[in-house]
Amino acid sequence: MNPITELTAQLHRLRLRLTDPAHRPLPDITTQTGPTLRGWVLRLALLVLTPLLLLTAAARTPDIPDGVTWTIAALSTGLLLARPTPTTAGGITVVAAVLLWGFTTEPLDPWALAVALLAYALTRTTWWAAHVPFHGRAEISALLVGWRRDLVVLATTGLLGALAMLASGATVPGAVLLAALAIVGIAFLALATGGSPRDDGRG
Amino acid sequence: MTVGGIIVAHGRTSQGTPTDGNHWRPTSAHTAAIATGILLLATSVIAGRADIALIGIPSLLAATWAHTNRPTTPPPATLHEPPGTATPGELTATLHLPSTPTTADIIHLRITATGHRDTHLALAAHPHERHVPLRLSSVRTGPQETFTIDLRGSRHHIWEEEPIQVGGTPRLVLPASAPLGRLPLPHRLRGLTGPHSARRLGDGAELRDIHPFTPGDRLRRIDWRTTARRSPELDTLYVRRTYATAEATAVLVVDSRDEVGPDVRTWRGYGTLRVDEPTSLDLARHAAASVAHALVEAGDRVGLEDLARRRRPLPPASGRRHLRRLVHGLALAHPKDRASVHRVRPPQLPADAIVYLFTTLLDDEPLHLVRTWRATGHPVVVIDTLPDVHPVIENHLAIAWHIARLERENRIATLDREGIPVISWAGSERDRATVRFEALARAAQRHVPGRVP
Structure with a gap:
């Protein structure tokens, strides 16, 4: 076969392959959720x-x-x-x-x-x-589940750090102390506004 | 459990075992957090560095907190589907997630449906119950599989539950109908009442002639103006004679021996037909439902024959209830094993019925049927329901499709030569079908006996 004809045929097949409707992704299942x-x-x-x-x-x-x-x-x-x-x-x-x-x-x-x-x-x-999964979706409200617990955990960590610092006799910069106190305050505020005593971030 | 006629499979694991017991278990996240915390604590002791211990403390604290809050109940979930049948593009359901304080705070869903991509979702289990609407993108008709949902709850990022499966039921999707104008009718009309004018004299609205009064004529039909003009002495009375009205009978014959999609690769029966593209049977159902709707709305009698199924056909009748029976019968039409290799016997038809044959014309059987019906005096309209076929890349399939297409074109040309109209219902041709039907109806009207020739 003529090389030009062969090349044209190959290009035609390549174009068909690229535009093959059978290779389209399958349709999605439509779901109604919050922002994801x-x-x-x-x-x-x-x-x-x-x-x-x-x-x-x-x-x-x-x-x-x-x-x-x-x-x-x-x-x-x-x-x-x-x-x-x-x-x-x-x-x-x-x-x-x-x-x-x-x-x-x-x-x-x-x-x-x-x-x-x-x-x-x-x-x-x-x-x-x-x-x-990579193409899966997570609701933003689900990502924020348990934020009060996370805040309390981080505040406790900060408190423990401050105690350890005091015990070790190391000098504590004022900004660090202020930040630790702020986190502790926010954590207790979160606990106080929580829905249940065993708060799990469920609003 | 059955809710509103829809089966709701609830409370069973993906392996099919019931989830009556507590299937919550701590995950590797719990183990990893504890192990990391302890390791860092030990390192800090060895190194004499308190800050190293601080790094592991948050995870350790969170894991300990979560461990004290063990969930006790599985996340209850039910799938609610609208009762009854569905229409194309309206396959919906609602996932109901009631809220329970001692269950999951996050729900992970894997929603699967035939012909669709799997959908993975992570939802917050709100303090109030949740309803998650779901919808499929299928345009197919007939019996369709719906949703299968694998559901797993998690709590505090530590506890996880065995997945449970919530499934929907197969649903019957009825074909929709497109509005059509006038349709071709049989040459001879039957019955004593109906929407069409017959050739015989009788009660009706269409004037035939003015005729001298004869015994049997009704007095109310005397045309006094004509009588006064033609017979001033009142020697002869003149009456207005009209054509009687009658009804037409049509039989829809659906060739459901095979179901092919636009992709030739699936014609061998190995591939999967896409749900967002109608198959030949979907087109046949849609076309037949449209024709049936137009005929029944006009007051005609319509019957249904299914070539693939040896069951009692739907005899011709009229009325909206019969139309629902027809549409239901169309939705249930589907290929049977080996139906395409058997020789088809022409269905028995009522006298003077017009035949609408919905077929792909991929073999010679429709030709044989049409000739048999024509030989017995039935007018036939063939509706071509083969979808627009996608270009084929593979050489062997391209050659096979080329041959099949030539044979099909040859059959259509033969039908055309024999005076059988063939109307295509696929793709853009569907918009022209209404015009073609109207043209055929007008052409037939010129030859309707009873009308002034």
Whole structure:
């Protein structure tokens, strides 16, 4: 066959293949819910949170080379995106703690509160990413379920941190103390406005 | 459980076992949080660094809190579907999620339906009960499968429940009807009443002639003006004679021996027909329902024959109740095993009935049927219900479709030569069908005996 004719036929077949109606995606089932987020948005949040956690943890440790930190962040992010499981998130939290450790001599670094906050956010986001497929959807109101409990947990962590800081005799910056007090206040406000004594964030 | 005639499968796991007991269990999130917390606490003790312990505390606290709030009841869920039949594009249901304080705070749903993409949803179990409306995008008619929902509750991101399955029932989707104008009628009309003018004299509205009064004529038919003009002495009385009215009989013959879609690859029976594209049988149901609706609305008698099923046909009758029977019968028409390989016997038809044959013309049987009916004096209108076929990429299928298409075109040309009208109902041709029917009705009107030739 003439090469030009053959090429034309190939192009025609390629065009047919690209425009084949049989390869259209199947139709969706229509559901009526509140505002939702797609599963890929949660994975995007993981893509941001994981390096942020690890870089925040490593920021106070000058001895670690940047290349090592970035490599660890990239590997951890890739691992969490590939396997968004609670175990992976726990492992990355441990890695963040090791980076924070950093072999410095200070008994307590207030920077750890920010790392704890990020680690908790990463754990929650990983749970959601594990439960909502890439093209699945999660209602925003479902994402906010339990926010009072989360606030109380974080406030308690801050309180414990402040107590540990006082016990260790370390100097506490005024801003950190103010932030910790603010979180504690908001947490108690959340508890006070909660619907039931065993509040679980159900409005 | 049955709600409003719809079966609601509730409270069974995906394996079909009942979920009477408490199937809540802590997940790996709980284990991971505890393990991470303890590991970080141990590390902090070894390193003498309290800040390392702080990192694990939030997860540890949340897990401990959640562990003390063990849920006790499974999330109750029921699927409510509208009772009765459905129309195309109206396959809906409502998922009812009652609120219980001791159950899940988040509900995960996987909603599946034949021909649709799976839908994954995570919903908040609100303090009040929730109703989640669901709708399918199917344009298909006849018996259709509906929703299957796998549902799993979770609480505090720690507790999870065994999935349960909530399922809908197969539903019958009745074909819709498109408005049609006038339709071709049989050459001879029957009966003593009806919407059409017959050739014989009788009660009716259409004037035939002015005739001298004869015994048997009704006095109220005397035309006094004509009598005064033609017979001033009143020697002869003149009456206005009119044509009698009568009704037409039509039989809808649905060739449901096969059901093919626009994708040739599915014609072998291996592929899955898309639900957002009508098949040949969907087009046949729609066309037949439209014709039946137009005829019954005009007061004619309509019967139904299904070529694939050996059952009692619907005899011709009129009225809205009969129209519902016809539409229901059309929705139930479907291919039977080996029906396409059997030789079809022409159904017995009432005398003077017109035949509307709905077929894909993919084999010679319709031709054979049409000739048999024509030989016995029945006028026939063929409605071509083959959907617009998508272009084929595979060489062997392209060749096969090319041959089948040529054979089909040959059959249509043969019918055309023999004076049988063939009206296409697929795609854009459907809009022209009304005009074609109107043209056929006008052409037939010119030859209706009884009208002044």
